[in-house]
Amino acid sequence: MKTYAVAIIGAGMISKSHIAAINNLPNAKCVAITDIIHEKAQAAAQKVNCPCFTDAKEMLEKVPEIDVCILSLPTYIHSDYVSLCAEYGKATLCEKPLEMTVEKAERIRSVVQKTGIIYMTAQVVRFWTGYREIKEMMKNGEFGDIYMSYFSRCSEPQKWGNDWLFDPVTGGGAMYDMLVHDIDFMNYLYGPAESVYTVATKSDTNCYNNVFASLIYSGGAKGVAETSFTMKTGYPFTMTAKIMGSKATAEYIYSAGYDINQRNGAIAVLKLFRDGKTPEIINVEQYDAYTKQLAYFLDCVDRGVQPDIVTLDQSVEVIRTIDAIRRSADTNSIIRLR
Missing domain, CATH: 3.40.50.720 (NAD(P)-binding Rossmann-like Domain)
Structure with a gap:
């Protein structure tokens, strides 16, 4: 080897x-x-x-x-x-x-x-425990028709001598650093977005550090992605995913320390809900993503x-989508990508 x-x-x-x-x-x-x-x-x-x-x-x-x-x-x-x-x-x-x-x-x-x-x-995130299981369930049709998805990624401001991250030109704040994960994963589930509409506010850094982005996909799926870099002292780095479908609902919550490096002792729970059945806690594989x-x-x-x-094509498409999300926030309008 x-x-x-x-x-x-x-x-x-x-x-x-x-x-x-x-x-x-x-x-x-x-x-x-x-x-x-x-x-x-x-x-x-x-x-x-x-x-x-x-x-x-x-x-x-x-x-x-x-x-x-x-x-x-x-x-x-x-x-x-x-x-x-x-x-x-x-x-x-x-x-x-x-x-x-x-x-x-x-x-x-x-x-x-x-x-x-x-x-x-x-x-x-495409390799992350919990998210991989959601992708597999989606592939197997376990959710049925998708009514709505919700993804969230929130933390305190991630500062470690990295002023570039909080500059709208060089780092873009939470919209570029954090939201990109969930936009990428939603594209992984549904393909490229057709249109986006964004509600966002800027912090004192002039970056969009609080963002709700609504996305519509060509197959009819709809989703909302949230991010924030303005949570206050002690708020753990937290990721959430919810899939609401005609056959099942999934909820995944991952909570770590101050930043994503502090993963020892992180809480990760994936639950699956179906009509007429007892809620199921999915035993997700534990590993370092x-x-x-x-x-x-x-x-x-x-x-x-x-x-x-x-793929690189998918990564370029993510940047096209983030750019559209930013332009939607700037203009308070729906931006169509295709």
């Missing part, structure tokens, strides 16, 4: 989950970490006993054995670093959201198509195929 040499570019908060995933897998080893802040790169590298850098190009030059790059960088520079990794022929797992604009998302698609690198956006995601990506790299659980 080949052991893949994995490099981390960006040693911010979410890199901890990716490094843990590398350490969890027998066929992966962290061989280099880069961050423009030397102290952050050094602290992360010391924990896994690998070299650190402050320049990604220098890292790629000096550690040529790298097979895979994981990008845990500010959103607005994703296209620059996907392009850099592609220049060196490295398989690339890039944190969500894909980019801040449709134009930059299309740039990534063009680079991947031109160079042929194996690429995936880290839309980790970041490890599951990386294992899948490395398998794709091993087989030399592009991922099909999360």
Whole structure:
């Protein structure tokens, strides 16, 4: 079994989950970490006993054995670093959201198509316990006709020296950082949205940090996605999913710590309700979704195929949808995507 040499570019908060995933897998080893802040790169590298850098190009030059790059960088520079990794022929797992604009998302698609690198956006919810079960139940028709779906993702403001996240141009706040997960998962269930209508408010950062987005899909399904970065001190990072169908209703609630890295002791409950039957608590498999995601990506790299659980076309469509949600909030109008 080949052991893949994995490099981390960006040693911010979410890199901890990716490094843990590398350490969890027998066929992966962290061989280099880069961050423009030397102290952050050094602290992360010391924990896994690998070299650190402050320049990604220098890292790629000096550690040529790298097979895979994981990008845990500010959103607005994703296209620059996907392009850099592609220049060196490295398989690339890039944190969500894909980019801040449709134009930059299309740039990534063009680079991947031109160079042929194996690429995936880290839309980790597609690998998350509870959500995977909902996807399987949907595939098997257990819900019947879908009346409505509701997805929510709320927390305190996620601050760790990441001012870029709370800038409407570079990070976009909760609308781009949090809502993107649920828009992606709804697209995973129903396909691309036909239209969106958004009710949202901006916080003092001038980002949309409280959002309700209503979406209609071509198959007739309708859904609402909620996000907030304005919950007050002590409110746990909480994800909720509800599917209301003609045959069954499902409710999933996941509650962690202050941020998504604090998953030890998280509460995760999936319940299924049917007419005339006792409510059922589904025994969901317990595992680390970041490890599951990386294992899948490395398998794709091993087989030399592009991922099909999360495709690049789907990731671009998510950015098109988020862009429409933002424009709907700006104009207080329905935005049609097709």
